[in-house]
Amino acid sequence: xxxxxxxxxxxxxxxxxxxxxxxxxxxxxxxSLFWYVQHPNKGLQLLxxxxxxxxxxxxxxxxxxxFKKSETSFHLTKPSAHMSDAAEYFCVVRGRAGNNRKxxxxxxxxxxxxP
Amino acid sequence: xxxxxxxxxxxxLKTGQSMTLQCAQDMNHEYMSWYRQDPGMGLRxxxxxxxxxxTDQGEVPNGYNVSRSTTEDFPLRLLSAxxxxxxxxxxxxxxxGAKNIQYFGAGTRLSVL
Numbered sequence: 001x002x003x004x005x006x007x008x009x010x011x012x013x014x015x016x017x018x019x020x021x022x023x024x025x026x027x028x029x030x031x032s033l034f035w036y037v038q039h040p041n042k043g044l045q046l047l048x049x050x051x052x053x054x055x056x057x058x059x060x061x062x063x064x065x066x067f068k069k070s071e072t073s074f075h076l077t078k079p080s081a082h083m084s085d086a087a088e089y090f091c092v093v094r095g096r097a098g099n100n101r102k103x104x105x106x107x108x109x110x111x112x113x114x115p
Numbered sequence: 116x117x118x119x120x121x122x123x124x125x126x127x128l129k130t131g132q133s134m135t136l137q138c139a140q141d142m143n144h145e146y147m148s149w150y151r152q153d154p155g156m157g158l159r160x161x162x163x164x165x166x167x168x169x170t171d172q173g174e175v176p177n178g179y180n181v182s183r184s185t186t187e188d189f190p191l192r193l194l195s196a197x198x199x200x201x202x203x204x205x206x207x208x209x210x211x212g213a214k215n216i217q218y219f220g221a222g223t224r225l226s227v228l
Contacts, residue, residue: 009155034216044158044205044219090157103217107157 002027004093006106014114019063019078021109023091026072033074034092034103035065044090050074061085086113118142119208121220128196128227136191136223138206144218146209147189148173149181151202152222158205164189196227 007022025031035047048059055067061084065076074091091106122137140147148163160173164183178200180192193200206220 043221044207044217046216049216103160105158107155 002031002093002104004091004104004106006089006091006109008109009107010110010112012112012114013081015083016080019076019081019085019111021076021089021091021111023065023074023076023106024072025074025091025093027093032094033065033067034094035059035063035074035076036090036092038088038090038108040087047076047089081111081113083113083115086111119206119218119220121204121206121223123223124221126223126225128193128225130197130227132196133192133194134196136193136204136206136225138189138191138220139187140189140208140218141187142208142210142218143186144208144210145186146211147183148207148209148217149179149189149191150205150207151175151200152205153202161191161204196225198227201225201227 003026005024013019030052033050036044037047038044047063048057048065050057050067058064063076063078065074067074088108088110090108092103094103119140128134145166149161150158151161152158159175161175161179162170162173162181164170167183167186170181170183183189202225204223207217210216
């Protein structure tokens with residue numbers, strides 16, 4: 001069975017400082033992992049994904065995430081936060097068994113960026 | 116390129132009323148799904164479909180029906196709305212190839228009074 005845990009429900013950073021949003025996963029198989037972003041009153045947008053290629057994945061808007069199998073983690077980072085990064089971020093895991101495409105969503109991390 | 120289109124964007128219902136949330140995609144994806152999003156609970160899967168004529172239940176299917184008569188359309192029906200169904204609903208369409216990316220509609224904000 002797969003599961004995903006976002007370790008922080010809220011993160012607050014100052015503009016220009018680094019962002020770290022933490023995600024741990026559990027999967028019986030080698031997983032696919034995703035980060036999605038949702039801006040206030042908007043839909044969901046894919047930031048980046050890991051599907052067993054390079055362990056360091058670069059996404060849109062300067063975000064990246066590193067897959068660490070030994071730590072079962074897929075933390076999202078950005079070197080310097082912008083005000084426009086304030087949003088809800090979701091970590092998502094999908095196993096590769098059969099044709100099951102049901103994704104398991106984390107509960108989300110709300111990122112606030114202070115001026 | 117429309118992607119995933121959801122209608123309506125907003126809806127207010129009275130308890131016991133029925134309605135259908137529409138979802139259409141123009142990417143020829145086989146896999147489509149419906150989620151509801153509630154504060155502090157992330158996204159929960161209601162129903163999904165792996166192709167025309169095939170649907171299955173997700174995590175929270177009670178009170179909802181779906182059908183998939185065509186690849187493009189995947190409507191969600193509330194037969195008798197309840198206040199517990201007040202939520203934001205998202206339809207998603209998945210690229211079933213190596214990318215395996217979900218594309219989301221803009222959402223439907225539903226209030227049941």
